[in-house]
Amino acid sequence: MFRVIETEGSQGADKAASPVAEDLVVYGKSDQRLRTTAVRVGAETVIGTDERVRVFDTDKYPWRMVAALNISARPPLGVSGVGTGWFIGPKTLLTAGHCVYSKTDFDGWAGTIEVSPGRNGAKFPFGTVTATRFSALQAWQDDVDPDFDIGCIHLDQPLGDTVGYFKLASLTDRDLENSMINISGYPADRGAGTEQYFHVNRVLRTSARRVYYDIDTYGGQSGSPVWYQAGPNDEPVAIAVHAYGIAGTPSGFGITANSGPRLLPEVVETIREWLALP
Amino acid sequence: MGRIACVLHVTDQGGRPLAGMMLVVEQASAPVPEMAYVTDDAGGARLGLPPGPAVIRFFRGDYSRRVTLTIEDAPDRTYEVVLDDA
Structure with a gap:
């Protein structure tokens, strides 16, 4: 039986959130993807038109995490x-x-x-x-x-x-189905890894250990959080670690997607052990 | 096929090493993590690539070039990369 394992999150010392986050972050679930086509153009992991948005108030929650x-x-x-x-x-x-x-x-x-x-x-x-x-x-x-x-x-x-810091949760396939997810990180092609960029879309599919999405990313964004948020007043919940571009998606899936390993229950258990280290 | 360690030696057309050049693997014959790399003072960079063709993009400031390398199944081999107008 799938166990949902979690860790605690925190908003940090200053509780004031980024005023733009409410407009940028996507919440909950949707039957529709935010874009209907995903055509590979040029770079491996920017899918179709590059829709990444630069985050400027990076000293605010949640970007500063x-x-x-x-x-x-x-x-x-x-x-x-x-x-x-x-x-x-x-x-x-x-x-x-x-x-x-x-x-x-x-x-x-x-x-x-x-x-x-x-x-x-x-x-x-x-x-x-x-x-x-x-x-x-x-x-x-x-x-x-x-x-x-x-x-x-x-x-x-x-x-x-x-x-x-982010809360983690080992969400089930059903939890992840149709979930809107968010990724923010530091790509090399814009700002040479010094500027934070953000993009969103819906989960395209999951496998036993990975989650796949047509969210624009680029080299340098390895390790970025993939998070879900139920609503504007709910805390962000990280569900995967972004790591791979289009080439990491099996061709048999028939989708153009980037991906990251899921935070499965046993993985979150191991991460809890890491959190307990001095 | 897994990735093998490769060394890139990046120079300009005059043979001068290009330090601080950022590079990203955009396409390869097998999945490559989305990390970016930076060349050292000697223009060197070390990264894992799968054998076969690999498209690597180099950046520094406004400069950007894509180079296609053919990676051989030979660990620690050095590949010479000459960038024009760098």
């Missing part, structure tokens, strides 16, 4: 990368597993990750902290399985108490 990541490999490798993470607790961010652990990119664990919550170009409303401790699902480490591409960043500072 999303952080730009600058990732560096351990010496002697000089590798660096750009990704996205988001707070799930006072000292913990969730991201894609490949942002913290990759045999091909980092020869194992990343060395350091600079975390900048709500970064807005040259503005760092909550500063930048450097993390050196990470976790990733064992199946990602062992098998590089995209279905398990989830990891986390452990901070020494309780920055999440200030910026807030």
Whole structure:
């Protein structure tokens, strides 16, 4: 039997929400997609017309819970990368597993990750902290399985108490069916990973371990939160971690979609263990 | 086919290394995560790519170019990338 496992969310120190969030964020469920066509044009993961919207008030809730990541490999490798993470607790961010652990990119664990919550170009409303401790699902480490591409960043500072953190929930297939979902992150093609962009649409379909959607994303948005919100006065609930573009969707599905691994009950259980780490 | 570690050496037409160039894999023969990479002082970048054709987009400021590489099933091979007008 499917168990719905949750973690707690927080609005952070300043309860005032972004005034534009109410207009941008989509809520609840819908029988209609927000766009009727999804034609692959050029870039792998911007589907049809690029409809991403830049978020400017990134110092406000909920945007400030999303952080730009600058990732560096351990010496002697000089590798660096750009990704996205988001707070799930006072000292913990969730991201894609490949942002913290990759045999091909980092020869194992990343060395350091600079975390900048709500970064807005040259503005760092909550500063930048450097993390050196990470976790990733064992199946990602062992098998590089995209279905398990989830990891986390452990901070020494309780920055999440200030910026807030997402609630997680392992929603069922039925819960996810027709759900309107939201993604915000830091793409490389606009602002070089320094500006936050947002887009929305409906869940196209689910598989046992992934959720698929025709929401525009781009490289650098790996690790972004995929969240559901029942209504304007309800809290955002993260249900997946964005990680893959169109090529990650099986052709047999007959859809043009990006995707991310779902936060299934056993995954949320593991994340709870990560949250409990010092 | 899984991804294998590849090294890119990115230079301008004069052979000078291009540091701080951002790159993203836009298309490949198998799923590639949506991460972006940045070249180091020597113009180098290391990333996992599946064997076969790969379309990689390079950015720096207003500059943008797409390059198609043919990735071989040879781990840690270095691919020379020469960007015009960079």
